[in-house]
């Protein structure tokens with residue numbers, strides 16, 4: 096029996112971790128920063144589990160130098176983070192806050208000095224509250240507001256940042272923030288959700304268009320993809336699965352890549368689905384250098400006429416492990432997702448911009464390392480899935496584990512831990528988990544340690 100050939104990734108493959116500003120920085124109002132909708136939302140009683148806020152969280156705003164050194168010690172060759180729009184433009188447009196720009200410039204310079212490539216996300220959900228007061232994602236003008244902010248960042252950092260992302264997961268903002276009201280800004284309105292989604296994508300297009308005027312590097316869009324599998328071959332279950340796939344996975348990819356929306360959205364939104372001007376879709380469909388895919392789990396879907404608005408519901412797969420969020424662990428779903436993108440959208444360059452899991456970590460035991468075997472197994476199987484898809488022709492350029500640290504998990508507060516590094520929120524001590532050591536070995540061996 097010959098040993099299987101060792102898994103090896105390309106020499107220039109990006110190996111990183113991902114975070115976002117509101118989730119790790121803390122000090123949301125320091126040095127002239129303007130509040131975001133998430134600062135407002137987390138300070139609104141009842142919105143976030145246990146009343147948690149990100150006023151401190153990982154205190155990365157003050158500990159960023161040693162945090163970059165920690166990334167370097169793990170052997171990361173890239174790091175995906177986001178800019179807090181309100182630190183740079185406290186009112187969202189107009190006046191620039193120099194201290195905010197300086198923070199991100201210093202962070203980028205330190206990353207580069209440690210041989211770590213920054214991948215910078217311009218919007219990771221923390222919209223300036225001042226813009227929400229002007230309608231936020233419901234105001235068509237936001238496309239220009241976002242392009243203005245993006246241009247400020249391009250002009251300051253494009254000489255050092257090689258990878259830009261406009262938006263992180265527009266689906267979560269539209270679905271959580273406007274359809275179901277469980278995320279900032281907390282609206283529950285089927286007429287608002289498609290408009291917010293559309294204006295998010297117009298903002299994406301306007302920022303890419305602005306980038307092409309001066310930019311010299313790469314820019315893309317990050318979407319969360321959750322592959323949908325019909326619970327049965329019945330017409331009802333197959334139709335429900337198509338609706339779910341259109342609503343979550345195609346509603347953002349297809350205007351960006353094809354300049355059109357899936358037909359199923361008319362059925363999903365009914366009278367709430369507007370007739371968008373063709374010029375809007377032309378703005379959204381800007382040539383991209385890559386697609387970022389955030390993958391966590393899959394969904395097995397059946398028809399459910401009582402479920403709003405999809406008339407579809409997820410069928411729990413009790414035979415598989417689940418995370419603390421209730422998400423099924425299903426590595427094959429990542430292979431299927433990457434091959435679906437390859438086959439449906441012309442094999443665009445893809446980065447896995449987020450992949451990770453939150454399990455109930457064992458209580459912190461004394462000692463240098465926290466054991467988290469379930470997360471090691473999750474990462475091993477999903478990184479192997481990436482390699483499998485690459486061997487079958489998918490053009491994957493990098494992988495970012497979510498997340499570097501345990502951090503503020505939105506409406507879950509601090510109750511969910513996705514980090515490969517444990518965060519003690521009282522002492523702010525960072526402690527490597529065994530998943531950090533595992534990931535470090537995978538990077539050092541370029542995959543052979545899987």
Ligand SMILES: N=[N+]=NCCCCNC(=O)[C@@H]1[C@H]2[C@H](O)[C@@H](O)[C@H](O)[C@@H](CO)[C@@H]12
Nearest residue numbers: 115263264267319321389391392422504
């Ligand atoms: N049902 N369900 N299925 C899965 C749908 C996942 C949608 N949420 C995400 O992808 C968020 C992404 C976000 O970027 C990050 O800021 C979050 O911390 C992680 C972890 O939550 C993930």
